[in-house]
Amino acid sequence: MTPFALGLTCIVVMFALLFIRQPVWLALGAVGIAGNIALNNFAVAKLVSGTAFFDTASSYNLSVVPLFILMGEVASGSRMSAELFNAARTIMSGLRGGLAVASIAASGAFGAICGSSVATAASMTRIAMPEMKRAGYEQGYSAASVAAGGSLGILIPPSIILVIYGSIAEQSVARLFAASMVPGIVLLLLYVVVALWVAGRSGAVPSEARVTLAQRILALRGPWQFLLLFVMTIGGIYAGIFSPNEAASIGAFGAILLGFLKRSLSLHGLVHAIQASVLVSCALFMIIISATIFANFIVQTRLPDTLLGMAQDAGLSAWVVMTLIVVLYIVMGCFLEGIGMVLITVPVFLPVVAGYGFDPIWFGVLVAVLVELGLITPPVGMNLFIIRAQVPDLSMARLYRGIGPFLLAPIVLVILLFLLPGLALWLPQVLY
Numbered sequence: 001m002t003p004f005a006l007g008l009t010c011i012v013v014m015f016a017l018l019f020i021r022q023p024v025w026l027a028l029g030a031v032g033i034a035g036n037i038a039l040n041n042f043a044v045a046k047l048v049s050g051t052a053f054f055d056t057a058s059s060y061n062l063s064v065v066p067l068f069i070l071m072g073e074v075a076s077g078s079r080m081s082a083e084l085f086n087a088a089r090t091i092m093s094g095l096r097g098g099l100a101v102a103s104i105a106a107s108g109a110f111g112a113i114c115g116s117s118v119a120t121a122a123s124m125t126r127i128a129m130p131e132m133k134r135a136g137y138e139q140g141y142s143a144a145s146v147a148a149g150g151s152l153g154i155l156i157p158p159s160i161i162l163v164i165y166g167s168i169a170e171q172s173v174a175r176l177f178a179a180s181m182v183p184g185i186v187l188l189l190l191y192v193v194v195a196l197w198v199a200g201r202s203g204a205v206p207s208e209a210r211v212t213l214a215q216r217i218l219a220l221r222g223p224w225q226f227l228l229l230f231v232m233t234i235g236g237i238y239a240g241i242f243s244p245n246e247a248a249s250i251g252a253f254g255a256i257l258l259g260f261l262k263r264s265l266s267l268h269g270l271v272h273a274i275q276a277s278v279l280v281s282c283a284l285f286m287i288i289i290s291a292t293i294f295a296n297f298i299v300q301t302r303l304p305d306t307l308l309g310m311a312q313d314a315g316l317s318a319w320v321v322m323t324l325i326v327v328l329y330i331v332m333g334c335f336l337e338g339i340g341m342v343l344i345t346v347p348v349f350l351p352v353v354a355g356y357g358f359d360p361i362w363f364g365v366l367v368a369v370l371v372e373l374g375l376i377t378p379p380v381g382m383n384l385f386i387i388r389a390q391v392p393d394l395s396m397a398r399l400y401r402g403i404g405p406f407l408l409a410p411i412v413l414v415i416l417l418f419l420l421p422g423l424a425l426w427l428p429q430v431l432y
Helices: 003-019 024-039 042-057 061-077 080-091 098-114 117-134 139-154 160-169 173-201 213-219 224-238 244-261 267-301 303-313 318-333 338-355 360-375 382-390 396-419 422-431
Strands: none
Touching: 003 024, 003 267, 003 303, 003 338, 024 042, 024 267, 024 338, 042 267, 061 098, 061 117, 061 160, 061 224, 061 244, 061 267, 080 098, 080 117, 080 224, 098 117, 098 139, 098 173, 098 224, 117 139, 117 382, 139 173, 139 360, 139 382, 139 396, 160 173, 160 267, 160 338, 160 360, 173 224, 173 244, 173 360, 173 396, 173 422, 224 244, 244 267, 267 303, 267 338, 303 338, 318 338, 318 360, 318 396, 338 360, 360 382, 360 396, 360 422, 382 396, 396 422
């Protein structure tokens, strides 16, 4: 069997393992080790596996992951997300669908200090869903708006997905954070447009009372600690004052300090946040280690180079190839979780994309948007299941119907990224 055929066979085996619900780290690691043994020998496979464990665990670039996770856990435990929602709720009062818009806006803001869509969706479900239920919102619409807003944590920096992509693609995390900011804001606005459109054309939303302009202005005082953390972390990165690792350290320490100063974080809460961060980080690092082994095997088979040569020999244009890649991501997003999808596909697709002249930073933002789409795409959208787990009386059929219109927003953003690549590349060029 040729290396190319072996590579394709192992990818098929890996997807088969995933479809029978095996863990992502197991599917990647087992296929990578077995492929290395078949391609080389047991000694080489052992060396590659041992090196992957050491290199990943000691990676300075990846040290940003547990720190941003800790910052998000502390922020969630100290009720920062609740304060963001209350402020957004007051500002959006009187608007038909204002609570849904508030949940989307608060999710985008919370994602800017959390970096995790799962954590954002879980936090906003606990806060926004009861409020929308009391206000008489239709349950499917409420849940869909929370799910869509929660997915913004993947795109708006600091994004854990972009940190992992930067590690795999050997791209600057700071540039990726800069590139994702404008598309993240555009996607937030697109979600708001969809929420208002659905609210205006259906009976899912009752009319809401207005508040005075003075009350709206006073509401901005509530989330001051969020603004401080955002300026310290993301502002520090954009200004070139901190590296992403330093910003993550300062952000985690700042979140803990603010929590104690406001007395919204107890010692027990801090211990719980640290424990949760360790568990999530360990799970992520196991996936990254397995993906490193898998990527090493794929590189040795020269699968990406062969696929690029085949596409060019067939006369496929860059746009046809990119369309096929986007469609493949959308299909995989229906069945696979985001981080696993990035770790599986980027080693294969990135050389092909770069070979056709596309910018790796731009492609990283595109991948983040497509992963975000996967988070809310039935039947296996992760955010949908997180909301369903916390709202037991919500049927999946109602949730699937509610999320449909919101799927248009990331699809529109994907089209905009192709038509206007400067949407992602303008800010990195200005800053760096």
